[in-house]
Structures are given as structure tokens and as C-alpha cells.
Amino acid sequence: AAILANSPLDKKDGILQLSSSYPKDVSIPKIVVETSTTPLRIRMEQFIRNLQESIVREIETIDGKKFLIDRWERTQGGGGVSCILQNGNVFEKAGVNVSIVHGDLPEPALQQMKSRQKDIDPSKGPFPFFALGISIVMHPHNPHVPTIHLNYRYFEIDSGSSKIWWFGGGSDLTPSYLYEEDAIHFHETLKDACDKHDLTYYPKFKKWCDDYFFLKHREESRGVGGIFFDDLDDKSEEEIFAFVKQCGLSFLPSYTPLIKRRMNAKFTENEKMWQQLRRGRYVEFNLIWDRGTKFGLQTPGARIESIFMSLPLTARWEYQHKPIENSREDELLKVLKHPRDWV
Amino acid sequence: AAILANSPLDKKDGILQLSSSYPKDVSIPKIVVETSTTPLRIRMEQFIRNLQESIVREIETIDGKKFLIDRWERTQGGGGVSCILQNGNVFEKAGVNVSIVHGDLPEPALQQMKSRQKDIDPSKGPFPFFALGISIVMHPHNPHVPTIHLNYRYFEIDSGSSKIWWFGGGSDLTPSYLYEEDAIHFHETLKDACDKHDLTYYPKFKKWCDDYFFLKHREESRGVGGIFFDDLDDKSEEEIFAFVKQCGLSFLPSYTPLIKRRMNAKFTENEKMWQQLRRGRYVEFNLIWDRGTKFGLQTPGARIESIFMSLPLTARWEYQHKPIENSREDELLKVLKHPRDWV
Numbered sequence: 001a002a003i004l005a006n007s008p009l010d011k012k013d014g015i016l017q018l019s020s021s022y023p024k025d026v027s028i029p030k031i032v033v034e035t036s037t038t039p040l041r042i043r044m045e046q047f048i049r050n051l052q053e054s055i056v057r058e059i060e061t062i063d064g065k066k067f068l069i070d071r072w073e074r075t076q077g078g079g080g081v082s083c084i085l086q087n088g089n090v091f092e093k094a095g096v097n098v099s100i101v102h103g104d105l106p107e108p109a110l111q112q113m114k115s116r117q118k119d120i121d122p123s124k125g126p127f128p129f130f131a132l133g134i135s136i137v138m139h140p141h142n143p144h145v146p147t148i149h150l151n152y153r154y155f156e157i158d159s160g161s162s163k164i165w166w167f168g169g170g171s172d173l174t175p176s177y178l179y180e181e182d183a184i185h186f187h188e189t190l191k192d193a194c195d196k197h198d199l200t201y202y203p204k205f206k207k208w209c210d211d212y213f214f215l216k217h218r219e220e221s222r223g224v225g226g227i228f229f230d231d232l233d234d235k236s237e238e239e240i241f242a243f244v245k246q247c248g249l250s251f252l253p254s255y256t257p258l259i260k261r262r263m264n265a266k267f268t269e270n271e272k273m274w275q276q277l278r279r280g281r282y283v284e285f286n287l288i289w290d291r292g293t294k295f296g297l298q299t300p301g302a303r304i305e306s307i308f309m310s311l312p313l314t315a316r317w318e319y320q321h322k323p324i325e326n327s328r329e330d331e332l333l334k335v336l337k338h339p340r341d342w343v
Numbered sequence: 344a345a346i347l348a349n350s351p352l353d354k355k356d357g358i359l360q361l362s363s364s365y366p367k368d369v370s371i372p373k374i375v376v377e378t379s380t381t382p383l384r385i386r387m388e389q390f391i392r393n394l395q396e397s398i399v400r401e402i403e404t405i406d407g408k409k410f411l412i413d414r415w416e417r418t419q420g421g422g423g424v425s426c427i428l429q430n431g432n433v434f435e436k437a438g439v440n441v442s443i444v445h446g447d448l449p450e451p452a453l454q455q456m457k458s459r460q461k462d463i464d465p466s467k468g469p470f471p472f473f474a475l476g477i478s479i480v481m482h483p484h485n486p487h488v489p490t491i492h493l494n495y496r497y498f499e500i501d502s503g504s505s506k507i508w509w510f511g512g513g514s515d516l517t518p519s520y521l522y523e524e525d526a527i528h529f530h531e532t533l534k535d536a537c538d539k540h541d542l543t544y545y546p547k548f549k550k551w552c553d554d555y556f557f558l559k560h561r562e563e564s565r566g567v568g569g570i571f572f573d574d575l576d577d578k579s580e581e582e583i584f585a586f587v588k589q590c591g592l593s594f595l596p597s598y599t600p601l602i603k604r605r606m607n608a609k610f611t612e613n614e615k616m617w618q619q620l621r622r623g624r625y626v627e628f629n630l631i632w633d634r635g636t637k638f639g640l641q642t643p644g645a646r647i648e649s650i651f652m653s654l655p656l657t658a659r660w661e662y663q664h665k666p667i668e669n670s671r672e673d674e675l676l677k678v679l680k681h682p683r684d685w686v
Contacts, residue, residue: 070663084662093662217640217647276657283658287630288640297560297631304560305663313661314619315626317654319427319436320413 040237041130044154044244045100048134049081051248052098055136056083058252059096062259063088067096076301077103084309090145090263094138095309101299102130105157108298112291119164120157130156133169135292136251137310139282143275144262146175146182146223147282148255149310151292152244167240168230171251172209173258174223174282176275178332180342182258183224187342189254190227190247197243198235202343205229210339215285220336222285274329276316283315383580384473387497387587388443391477392424394591395441398479399426401595402439405602406431410439419644420446427652433488433606437481438652444642448472448500451641455634462507463500473499476512477591478635480653481598482625486618487605489518489525489566490625491598492653494635495587510583511573514594515552516601517566517625519618521675523685525601526567530685532597533570533590540586541578545686548572553682558628563679565628617672619659626658 056067065088073079080099085091105113110122120127133153140147152169173186187206194202209228214221227247232240286293296307323329399410408431416422423442428434448456453465463470476496483490495512516529530549537545552571557564570590575583629636639650666672 068662082662086662093660095662280654283626284630287627308660309662311623311660314657314659316657317436317651318656319411319425319429319438319652320648 170228172226513571515569
């Protein structure tokens with residue numbers, strides 16, 4: 001049980017089946033134990049690990065190249081499994097990461113959280129925490145296939161007097177060229193998942209996504225959006241967990257049709273160049289604005305390689321680049337400046 | 344005088360010779376008036392604009408391609424001249440920017456400054472400010488020619504009760520491949536400039552540079568260093584201005600011999616790839632850690648294109664890239680992990 005050696009999980013629940021000599025090129029083993037009394041964080045772990053495996057398998061089938069699977073440990077507690085496909089046939093870089101970390105949350109990280117959870121008093125920390133999540137970013141070669149991002153996460157903090165918990169996450173689409181039918185399909189799939197749990201979720205989380213994935217310094221959105229939420233604790237843990245599972249399971253149906261539709265589309269050198277400029281914007285968002293990245297960089301023992309798997313393989317910055325008016329590149333920019341309702 | 348229209352400079356001193364129809368492809372006009380009573384900020388403006396012109400001219404001679412010259416205005420006061428050479432023969436991207444801005448410094452920007460200047464009370468702002476500087480970043484095509492960065496700047500803030508002023512700046516070298524003789528030449532040139540003014544400067548500012556251009560999340564330096572200082576106000580304005588002039592004039596002698604020595608060196612595809620990975624690190628530093636960039640992004644009306652001219656044309660991020668032990672790539676990493684004394 002090397003991955004979560006020194007983990008309370010390891011001892012209390014005894015469900016981790018991983019061998020310490022876990023080879024890099026085999027399946028991710030399934031965690032098979034689940035009972036009604038299993039703590040939610042354990043069932044969340046099981047869910048995200050199974051989701052990781054099913055997504056990795058499906059993307060491997062589409063790409064034809066295998067993911068590289070790395071297990072890593074965090075000396076301060078916990079670890080994760082990073083699955084990366086680099087220089088594939090369809091994907092320039094695709095990452096599907098699971099991380100399950102715990103330990104003491106130091107003051108700078110608590111400070112970062114304070115704006116979100118008023119119950120936390122950073123000066124009384126450090127507090128024990130437990131954080132687990134799945135993160136996906138896929139950058140395709142073909143500029144007509146959009147980049148996708150997904151993240152779902154669960155936090156528990158023991159503030160001494162009470163257990164504070166919340167879910168966060170979402171999924172959003174970043175095309176280099178706008179295909180309205182792709183944006184509509186993506187949003188419809190997410191709306192269906194939301195609507196099964198709460199009719200107010202999709203409109204609320206769609207707007208939250210538009211607000212969050214926004215490059216303030218450029219006054220433009222990162223892409224055509226999706227859903228995003230954070231600090232979600234307005235229902236029971238069980239209800240929100242059921243919603244989060246639904247969202248996670250919507251990943252493949254929301255994205256694989258778009259890959260298959262466009263992966264063999266012809267493209268020009270200029271279209272590839274435009275994609276590279278859009279990749280530059282993706283880097284700007286992640287390094288300047290993304291709270292997850294900032295939080296990761298401040299977490300002692302965080303694994304930089306896993307945090308930065310979200311960065312594209314290649315990116316480009318041109319001085320004063322402006323697309324020709326009414327070109328397809330300009331059409332995308334207009335949507336990024338004025339987010340639309342897609343469903 | 345479009346560039347500094349609405350500028351107090353324009354009216355009080357009447358020395359700006361720029362025509363409002365300043366074409367993009369001619370010399371940057373010299374400001375010719377200087378008297379012993381000319382305020383220092385005017386003489387600093389004159390100095391940085393002349394320096395900009397002489398550097399642009401010399402780099403054009405080496406590269407064979409002309410810079411694109413853009414004048415820009417800041418609606419809140421001031422403006423600048425950006426000179427960019429993109430896709431040249433020697434340089435992938437080279438920028439030489441001068442900016443001369445003034446106006447009211449809002450609370451977030453004052454907050455950013457507070458850690459540096461204790462005399463500033465952000466809650467009593469906004470305060471009128473005057474900031475001018477020259478910024479240079481040059482990214483060559485050839486992986487054996489190092490990237491260079493230079494910035495010298497002068498700030499004045501009127502805090503109501505007093506005029507607060509300081510100088511900041513420095514210059515540092517970021518090679519993809521280590522050539523000890525290049526690092527030594529660069530540092531010796533800077534040390535000579537420092538030693539003419541204060542023998543304590545070079546050792547102090549060399550260490551400051553190593554500390555500042557450091558990627559905490561990677562635990563590695565951006566390059567082989569140089570000099571860096573900020574909030575310098577420990578002597579008279581005149582004395583520090585003389586020192587800053589010396590530093591600025593050292594740019595060409597510190598860098599052009601390195602360009603000429605390596606610009607025609609043969610390189611392999613693998614060496615180019617390594618350079619691209621190092622460019623990725625450059626982007627990480629600038630977007631995550633650089634205070635100048637953060638400050639720029641928070642300054643209302645800041646010109647994003649000028650701030651981001653420091654970013655390379657292209658960059659690359661590979662998952663888990665590790666150079667072969669004792670290779671030339673590994674040799675560079677060792678120096679970045681353990682900064683050396685070069686003179």
C-alpha cells in the first residue's frame with residue numbers, strides 16, 4: 001500500500017489493494033469494498049479512481065497510444081495516480097489525475113480558503129484536512145477538436161469544533177474554432193446531468209463557469225464555458241455526492257462525440273498557429289488566475305508535475321496578433337468576449 | 344505630442360518633440376533639451392529613450408530585420424514606445440519598451456508596494472504617481488545564444504506629506520546551455536559598472552538577483568543571474584541616477600559579444616526542444632512570480648501587449664522531462680539549483 005503509506009485510510013479502513021511494486025504500465029486496480037457505512041470520502045475515492053480508469057481506457061481506444069501511469073506519494077500524507085498521454089495520435093497531451101491528500105493545512109493555504117469558507121479562522125490553524133479529486137485536461141493536436149477540462153473535488157477540514165466539508169468542480173470546453181453544434185452538445189449533456197438533481201444548478205453553474213474562466217487582463221473568456229461550482233454544501237453530503245457522480249460520468253458522453261467528429265478534419269498551418277496562440281491564453285489563465293493552481297503551488301509537498309499537466313505541450317505568444325475581421329478566428333474571439341447561452 | 348497628451352510633462356516642461364502622426368517605421372526622435380535644472384524624471388526619460396534607440400539600432404544591425412515601433416497612450420495618463428522584432432534572423436522575439444506613465448495609484452497597486460516602501464499607507468490613497476522605465480527581453484532562435492532581460496525604472500509618489508522616490512532594476516542572463524565564459528563576461532561587465540559607483544553594489548545586487556529570479560515551485564533559478572535591486576534610495580537621486588545610467592549603457596557590451604559568438608553555432612533538434620522547455624520555465628516565472636508583471640496587470644489601463652512582450656514566441660511543457668545525467672542539459676540544471684559566483 002505504498003501510495004497511501006502513512007495514511008489513516010490505510011489503517012482504519014484497510015481497503016487499499018495497491019501493491020508497493022505497482023508497475024507503471026498496467027491497469028489501475030479497482031477498489032472493491034463499499035458498504036453503506038463506508039465514509040463518504042472513501043466512496044468518493046473509489047468513484048474517482050474508477051472514473052479515472054474508465055476515461056483512460058476510452059481515450060486510449062480513441063488515440064491508439066497508451067497513457068503513462070505514475071503513482072506518487074506525498075511525504076506529508078497521501079498521494080495520487082497520474083495518467084498522462086503525451087504526443088499521441090489524437091492528443092498532444094492528455095492528463096487524467098487522481099489525488100488523495102491529507103495532512104495539516106498551513107496558514108497561507110487557509111488564507112487562500114478563507115474568502116470561500118467563513119467558518120475558517122486561519123490564525124487558529126494549521127488544521128487537519130483531507131482533499132481528494134480528479135482532474136482532467138486534454139489538448140488535442142487537431143485545432144478543430146476543442147481542449148477539455150474537468151475537475152471534481154471533495155474537501156474535509158477539521159477545524160477543531162466541527163467538520164467543514166464541501167464539493168467543488170466543473171467541466172468546460174476551450175475550442176480554437178467555434179462549432180456551435182459542439183458547444184450545444186457539450187452544454188446539453190451537462191445540463192441533463194444537473195437537471196436530474198436540481199433545476200437551479202445548470203443556470204447557476206453555467207454563469208459561475210463564465211465568471212470563473214475569465215482572463216481579466218484580456219477581458220475574454222477562456223472558452224465556451226460549461227459548469228463550475230465551489231464550496232457546495234447546501235444539501236446533504238449524500239445528495240451532492242450523487243450529483244457530482246452524475247457530472248463525472250457525463251465526461252465521456254460530453255466530449256468523445258466531439259473528438260470523433262473532428263479528429264480527422266484537415267487543417268492548415270495557419271489554423272495550427274492560431275491554436276498555439278489560444279494555448280498561450282490557456283497558460284495565462286492557469287498560471288495567473290486559476291485558484292486551483294495557486295493553491296497547489298502553496299501546498300507543501302504538492303506534485304508540480306501533476307499540477308502542470310494542465311499546461312499544453314506547446315504554446316505561442318505573438319506581439320499584437322489580431323485576427324482578420326469576420327474570419328473564423330475573429331468569430332471565436334467574439335464569443336469569448338460575449339458568452340452565449342447554448343441551450 | 345500625442346504620446347503624452349494630457350501629461351503634466353507636456354505643459355510644464357514642453358520638451359516632448361514627438362509629432363502626433365509619428366510613423367511606425369522611422370527613428371525614435373531624440374529629446375534634446377537638458378539643463379542642470381531639468382527635473383530628474385525628465386532626464387531619466389531622455390536617458391531611457393536614447394538608450395532604447397541605440398539598442399534598437401544595434402540589434403537591427405546584428406539581426407538584419409527591423410523592429411516594429413508602436414507608440415501607445417494610456418488614457419489615465421502617459422504612454423510609451425514599444426519596439427518589437429519578431430521572427431527575425433537571429434531573434435525569435437526581441438522587445439525594447441519604454442513607458443512613462445502617471446496618474447493616481449489605486450489601493451490594490453499601493454498594497455502591492457507597501458511591502459517595499461513602509462512610508463506608504465494604502466488606505467490614505469489613491470496617490471499621484473509618476474513611473475518610467477525601460478524593459479528589454481530578447482529571445483534568440485539559436486539555443487546556444489542566451490535570453491537576456493533588462494529593466495531600469497524610476498518611481499515618484501506624492502504621498503501628500505512628501506515625495507517618495509526610488510530606482511529599481513537590473514539585468515540577468517538565461518541560457519539554455521551553459522557557457523561559463525559567457526556567464527563570466529556578462530557578470531564582469533555588470534560588476535565593472537557597479538564598481539564605478541559603489542564597491543558594495545555588485546555583491547549585494549548579484550545575490551538579490553539570484554534570490555529574485557527564482558522559481559520557488561521548481562526550486563531552481565531562472566538563469567545564471569546578473570544584478571537586481573529595488574527601492575534604491577540610499578544615496579542622492581543624482582548619485583543613483585548616475586549609477587543607473589552606467590548600468591543601462593552596459594547592456595550592449597554585456598550581451599552583443601555573446602550573440603556574435605554563438606548566433607551561427609549549429610544546433611540539433613533536441614537542443615531546440617530543450618530550449619523550448621526552458622522557455623516554458625521563463626513563462627512560469629514571469630506569470631507566477633514576477634512582481635513587475637503582477638503590478639502591470641493590476642495597473643488600470645496598462646498595456647497587456649507591452650507587459651507580455653517578455654514572453655517567448657514559443658514554449659513547451661513536457662510531463663516529467665528529465666535530462667540524461669551529466670548531459671549538457673543536466674549541467675545547466677545543476678547551475679540553476681546551485682547559483683555560482685562568476686567573478
